[in-house]
Amino acid sequence: MLALRDVDSFYGSSHVLHQVGLEAKSGEILAVLGRNGVGKTTLLKTIMGLTSSHTGAIEVDGASISEMQTHQRARSGIAYVPQGREIIPDFTIRQNILMGCFARKDGKRAVPELAMELFPYLADNLNRPGGVLSGGQQQQLAIARALAADPRVLLLDEPTEGIQPNIVEEIEAIIVRLNKEVGLTVVLVEQNVGFARQAAQGFVLIEKGRVAEAGPTAELTDDLVQKHMAV
Numbered sequence: 001m002l003a004l005r006d007v008d009s010f011y012g013s014s015h016v017l018h019q020v021g022l023e024a025k026s027g028e029i030l031a032v033l034g035r036n037g038v039g040k041t042t043l044l045k046t047i048m049g050l051t052s053s054h055t056g057a058i059e060v061d062g063a064s065i066s067e068m069q070t071h072q073r074a075r076s077g078i079a080y081v082p083q084g085r086e087i088i089p090d091f092t093i094r095q096n097i098l099m100g101c102f103a104r105k106d107g108k109r110a111v112p113e114l115a116m117e118l119f120p121y122l123a124d125n126l127n128r129p130g131g132v133l134s135g136g137q138q139q140q141l142a143i144a145r146a147l148a149a150d151p152r153v154l155l156l157d158e159p160t161e162g163i164q165p166n167i168v169e170e171i172e173a174i175i176v177r178l179n180k181e182v183g184l185t186v187v188l189v190e191q192n193v194g195f196a197r198q199a200a201q202g203f204v205l206i207e208k209g210r211v212a213e214a215g216p217t218a219e220l221t222d223d224l225v226q227k228h229m230a231v
């Protein structure tokens with residue numbers, strides 16, 4: 001289980017998250033929802049130790065990671081798929097995937113079989129440069145790179161943003177498989193409330209850097225969505 005308690009987070013002197021508490025239970029998908037700029041990306045970055053500083057408690061399976069450097073958090077089993085994917089265009093697909101291996105505990109450096117099974121196009125094109133891929137394929141590559149770390153917890157930042165509609169469903173199906181079949185705990189920053197309702201067991205709604213509402217997705221009413229997500 002991933003748990004945050006009383007977490008405040010900062011970029012320099014800019015105080016973005018305030019007293020954030022949440023729980024993603026093992027094997028669950030937790031949807032993180034809210035308008036643009038409320039702090040959803042900052043929440044994922046804070047879990048990875050990628051903001052300037054934070055206070056409060058962050059725990060994975062009861063063990064604190066709050067004092068750890070980013071690479072140690074990755075080694076503790078958390079993998080991060082950032083918004084915008086951050087693929088290295090001049091690296092091959094294989095090289096991009098292998099970058100995820102730095103966080104493996106067992107030191108293995110191999111393209112994970114699971115990623116090859118989930119993403120046949122990547123499997124067939126391992127020697128092509130990452131930069132030639134479409135947005136949807138780059139998202140697949142970013143997920144494959146995360147899987148190379150053999151994580152228990154996957155942090156996904158708007159994985160279907162900017163992807164053509166026919167590929168969106170494919171990516172969504174992969175996220176559900178990773179959760180249901182592989183058992184990964186997923187924290188999913190998502191603008192698509194429909195997918196959040198369908199895939200996630202729990203939700204948090206963020207407003208101005210604070211958790212405004214949280215609960216099981218059955219309690220994610222249209223009123224709450226209107227109140228905290230309508231623009």
Ligand SMILES: Nc1ncnc2c1ncn2[C@@H]1O[C@H](COP(=O)(O)OP(=O)(O)OP(=O)(O)O)[C@@H](O)[C@H]1O
Nearest residue numbers: 011014016034035036037038039040041042043083
């Ligand atoms: N590197 C940074 N330095 C200073 N402030 C930042 C930095 N990154 C984000 N912020 C600020 O933190 C706040 C939250 O931004 P964040 O990107 O976390 O929001 P978000 O909910 O993910 O938005 P979006 O849906 O647009 O991605 C915003 O006010 C933003 O301007």
